[in-house]
Amino acid sequence: PESLYEEIGGQATVEAITNNFINEVSFNETIYRYFEKTNIKRFREKFIEHFCVSTGGPCTYTGDTMLKVHQGQKINETDFNTTVDLLVSAMAKAGLTYPQQNRVLKVLAPMRSDMIYK
Ligand code: HEM
Numbered sequence: 001p002e003s004l005y006e007e008i009g010g011q012a013t014v015e016a017i018t019n020n021f022i023n024e025v026s027f028n029e030t031i032y033r034y035f036e037k038t039n040i041k042r043f044r045e046k047f048i049e050h051f052c053v054s055t056g057g058p059c060t061y062t063g064d065t066m067l068k069v070h071q072g073q074k075i076n077e078t079d080f081n082t083t084v085d086l087l088v089s090a091m092a093k094a095g096l097t098y099p100q101q102n103r104v105l106k107v108l109a110p111m112r113s114d115m116i117y118k
Helices: 006-007 011-025 031-033 040-054 067-071 077-093 098-115
Strands: none
Touching: 006 011, 006 098, 011 031, 011 040, 011 067, 031 077, 040 098, 067 098, 077 098
């Protein structure tokens, strides 16, 4: 069967989601604070790769592990949930249906324990 990556529209859609997500983060004072020292060009590249692989696309993830990247940031549950909300908005604006958004969240959910309270 077609991958979720193909179903949502492939690379163009993944790039749109990522651009929307970066935009959402930039307008959220609490979450933006985490990214103040981040190289956004790198973040964009790695996030696209990560999203592509997570949804079954034909990409290679060349970034660091979710544990390594989020370690030391002391991300709490509230800020984690806010970030997920920003990602959901980014996906909705890129045209993903609710079921498609939920399938993405289901794939990302097991990674939560590597990002939170580390
Ligand atoms: C929703 C699940 C999340 C996913 C899939 C995700 C994914 C990623 C990816 C792929 C990178 C780039 C890795 C690299 O550069 O090698 C990254 C970096 C980063 N993430 Fe997340 N992330 C998530 C949640 C969060 C949350 C909740 C926060 C903070 C509230 C956060 C803050 C950051 C920051 C600040 C960086 C850049 C770190 C740096 O400057 O080196 N992320 N994330």
